[in-house]
Amino acid sequence: GLMAKLEKFAVPDGWVVQSYQYALDPNASQLAALHSHAGAARFAYNTMLAAVKANLDQREAERSYGIGDADLTPTMSWSFQSLRNAFNQRKHAVAVREDGSPWWQENSKEVYATACKNLAAALDNWAASKNGHRKGPRMGFPRFKSKRRAAMKFAFTTGAIRVESTRHHVTLPVLGTLHVHESTRQLARRLEVGSARILKATVRFERGRWLVSFGVLVQ
Helix, strand or coil, rough: HHHHHHCCCCCCCCEEEEEEEEEECCCHHHHHHHHHHHHHHHHHHHHHHHHHHHHHHHHHHHHHHCHHHHHCCCCCCCCCHHHHHHHHHHHHHHHHHCCCEEHHHHHHHHHHHHHHHHHHHHHHHHHHHHHHCCCCCCCCCCCCCCCCCCCEEEEEECCCCCECCCEEEEECCCCEEECCCCCCCHHHHHHHCEEEEEEEEEEEEECCCCEEEEEEEEE
């Protein structure tokens, strides 16, 4: 749930984390940007999963040739920061069009960071499950996100994330100010008097429409 996503975040006494969800009403260019961001998140996740998998396969192959553990190719770090740095190094070569022009710049850097964070969590869960350190059903190794099956979603934790005073618009990084179908009055009032703070905005496509869900710290 939302609390799990905000792990390591200490909720102050007298505050709770709540979720506010609105249906987006994007214009044509915003719609294209929403698809682009969702595709970029999937691409970053898959790129770094492939890199981790290649590293594990390489070590496995070396073991099968009788190479001792001390001499194996070093394990690639799966920490969020390592995956993020590794993606930032690779993006200039992989997140480009056939003519070499970069497309990664068109999306918020937050989207790539959040994808790396999600992959780091999935790898940690798999490792903990494999080693018996995790309760519950056995977790499989993370799977690649397919274009057809994977949910279209991405998230922002920093940057321009606002609920506008019109009560029918929200602003998100790179995407700009988007119209929303429902009134944001309840959340907007709380933000205006300082009894609420937005921690995260998650955007996803569900049942034919784009939704934004704000994870909000509420007094």
